[in-house]
Amino acid sequence: MGCKxxxxxxEQKKRMRSVQDAMDALNGKWKIAxxxxxxxxxxxxxxxxxxxxxxxxxxxxxxxxRELEINQIVKRAISDxxxxxxQYELTEHGDTLQTIISNLSDWGIAHRKKIVG
Amino acid sequence: MGCKxxxxxxEQKKRMRSVQDAMDALNGKWKIAxxxxxxxxxxxxxxxxxxxxxxxxxxxxxxxxRELEINQIVKRAISDxxxxxxQYELTEHGDTLQTIISNLSDWGIAHRKKIVG
DNA sequence: CTGAATCCAGATGGATACTG
DNA sequence: CAGTATCCATCTGGATTCAG
Numbered sequence: 001m002g003c004k005x006x007x008x009x010x011e012q013k014k015r016m017r018s019v020q021d022a023m024d025a026l027n028g029k030w031k032i033a034x035x036x037x038x039x040x041x042x043x044x045x046x047x048x049x050x051x052x053x054x055x056x057x058x059x060x061x062x063x064x065x066r067e068l069e070i071n072q073i074v075k076r077a078i079s080d081x082x083x084x085x086x087q088y089e090l091t092e093h094g095d096t097l098q099t100i101i102s103n104l105s106d107w108g109i110a111h112r113k114k115i116v117g
Numbered sequence: 118m119g120c121k122x123x124x125x126x127x128e129q130k131k132r133m134r135s136v137q138d139a140m141d142a143l144n145g146k147w148k149i150a151x152x153x154x155x156x157x158x159x160x161x162x163x164x165x166x167x168x169x170x171x172x173x174x175x176x177x178x179x180x181x182x183r184e185l186e187i188n189q190i191v192k193r194a195i196s197d198x199x200x201x202x203x204q205y206e207l208t209e210h211g212d213t214l215q216t217i218i219s220n221l222s223d224w225g226i227a228h229r230k231k232i233v234g
Numbered sequence: 235c236t237g238a239a240t241c242c243a244g245a246t247g248g249a250t251a252c253t254g
Numbered sequence: 255c256a257g258t259a260t261c262c263a264t265c266t267g268g269a270t271t272c273a274g
Binding site for chain 4: 235236237238239240241242243244245246247248249250251252253254
Binding site: 016017018023025027036037041053054071072093097101104107108109110114115 | 129132133134135136137138139140142144146149150153154157158169170171188189210213214216217218220221222223224225226227228229231232
């Protein structure tokens with residue numbers, strides 16, 4: 001019935017909005033890479049992440065880390081023991097992205113096989 | 118031992134590269150939204166997708182669809198029955214993204230709750 | 235309806251230099 | 255080490271128009 005169709009479309013609209021909400025937080029050339037670098041190691045320093053990710057500049061790393069902090073996905077842990085170092089780690093909320101990262105990694109392998117051959 | 122650490126780091130490098138391979142295909146402001154629009158409905162026409170996604174222009178939809186086609190994620194199905202219409206659908210390869218989309222949708226809901234309150 | 239072409243403002247992002 | 259500031263080229267993407 002028309003009612004069922006309308007319901008279905010409502011569901012899809014919601015689904016699309018929630019996917020978009022996720023992407024608003026994760027869009028940006030490097031965010032996923034940054035998250036996967038941090039979650040691989042648990043804690044990671046600025047310069048370590050800089051080395052992990054091929055091609056990123058410190059300017060962009062700084063900017064994207066700030067955005068991830070605002071979205072409560074990563075947090076900074078500053079050790080005031082000398083020498084002062086800053087470690088980045090996932091928040092509890094950021095941790096819930098691990099499944100997605102893992103799936104993306106698997107899909108990326110399959111995709112490379114598919115496209116490159 | 119140093120050997121184990123080196124192995125671990127090799128693993129992480131691979132993992133990060135495969136995540137990056139995935140993102141190379143999926144980056145772009147609208148790609149995930151386009152995929153989720155198509156996979157919700159099975160087949161979807163250009164103008165339907167245009168309506169599904171808030172804020173996208175036909176220029177960008179056209180461009181991103183082309184890139185998704187090149188990456189063998191979506192395919193065009195042209196019906197030559199009049200009036201000629203073009204339907205987009207996921208390829209078999211594109212279908213394997215459904216899990217990720219679904220996870221993203223779930224995470225997006227949680228994220229909205231977390232951030233907006 | 236399904237796009238492609240053009241125009242153009244504003245965002246993105248790299249290189250470099252600099253600070254605490 | 256962990257960033258910030260500035261400069262500037264390139265890219266992104268919206269608006270509009272046009273075509274098959």
